Amino acid sequence: MSVDTTTAQEALTFADLGLSPKVLSAVTDAGYTTPTPIQAGSIPHAIQGKDVLGIAQTGTGKTAAFVLPMITRLEKGRARARMPRTLILEPTRELAAQVEENFIKYGKNHRLNISLLIGGVSFDEQEKKLERGADVLIATPGRMLDHFERGKLLLTGVEILVIDEADRMLDMGFIPDIERICKLIPFTRQTLFFSATMPPEITKLTEQFLHAPVRVEVSRAASTSINITQRLVKSGSKPWDKRETLRNLIRAEGDSLKNAIIFCNRKIEVSDLFKSLQKHEFDVGALHGDMDQRARMMMLDNFRSGRLKLLVASDVAARGLDIPDVSHVFNFDVPIHAEDYVHRIGRTGRAGRSGKSFTIVTRGDTKHLDAIEKLTGQNIEWHDGDLSTLAPATEEDDAPRRGRGAPKRAGRKGDGERKRDHKRERKEEVVEAKPAEVQEAPAEVTDIAEERRTRKDAIKSDNASRGTRSGNTGNQSRRDDRRHNRSNDDLNDGTVGFGDDMPAFMKIAVKV
Known part of the structure; x- marks a missing residue:
């Protein structure tokens, strides 16, 4: 039976959590002394070998909540070829690479073999790391199953399984792969399960694969950080109207805008907006799922280092970006899924810092906006007046793009109407040719x-x-x-x- 645990005690330090001296030394060198609530609630139970169900909004330190106890437990034992000791499943390449960086940072006093299995990288290079033995295997589900089906990976030696960002896994369609992987791993494993939200599908998954987990919930599911100032900005529905609104917002923030992530719903919109901002001489980069892995990592490194001020991205960047000092988040498009709003704006206001988020809203976005406010339980303030102050939409603005079901333009007959007129004329011409009644043959x-x-x-x-x-x-x-x-x-x-x-x-x- 799971145990509910709320926020941790404020007086706790990392030394009180049961971590090994080597891990404590690495944490101190990294500049951390006080654990976050999710870390304080999860780490002691994880070190004891219990299953943990952690629920916390993005940016609260969930990664360290499972990395630190795992390193402590891995001090005993050694890995064998093709048989990893621990497995961490991540939804995106960026988040997997982020977790690898955490293991390198906090495990600098240990000799851990870390293997990263993600797409966009050569199979041969990854197989060589597996042959040397992996204490920690970090992978996306698809690439991990590819190696398993090739016979290059054995999962019978996994002691600890971590499923991170489970709700994102659900959104990306990875749940069937997760279920398959869980059945390939020994039943006696320890499972650490972390998610920002808990939809019904994720709840069923935890009931199936976790055994008497300790539930650590540090905030209400789908809540947003109080450090983030959220605003809605009205705009016309045309793409150029939204681009102009965004440019005005960026310029209005002035020096307070240190850097910003701009989220779009589609990859084509990422590309178009990137080119538009470049044309207007903004310091901007782009990031989306179709980019080569090397290009994606280079773009992230440039943004982290400050060589890029703006980053236009799809939801692939909504999680896994460990950039503590992002000052602004702009939603160029209102997210279709309300949960994505929580993760997007969670890129700012991290580690106790303050942040700002602006969401550009058109008349067609009211449905998605209502879903966001219902999920988060708050009414988001308007930056410059709500949509009711906009001029009424014209018939041309409201009309869908020409295609199946699209109305014809007024004032000009369409092909269908001209054909109907022609048929009526022919009918009038031949109506007299029809005999009125059957007569006797002349x-x-x-x-x-x-x-x-x-x-x-x-x-x-x-x-x-x-x-x-x-x-x-x-x-x-x-x-x-x-x-x-x-x-x-x-x-x-x-x-x-x-x-x-x-x-x-x-x-x-x-x-x-």
């Missing part, structure tokens, strides 16, 4: 069948004489007859298919 057409037989006989006689002169056989003559009959359909005044017994009503003369 006398002048009563002998039409006899006339038809006479003409056919003449044609056959003519064909037969031509066939005899040319030496054609009987079969050839019949083929010629058929071809000649087809070419002289204008001689067939009767209706084809009825022979001599054509009904009388079919012979009615039509006045045109």
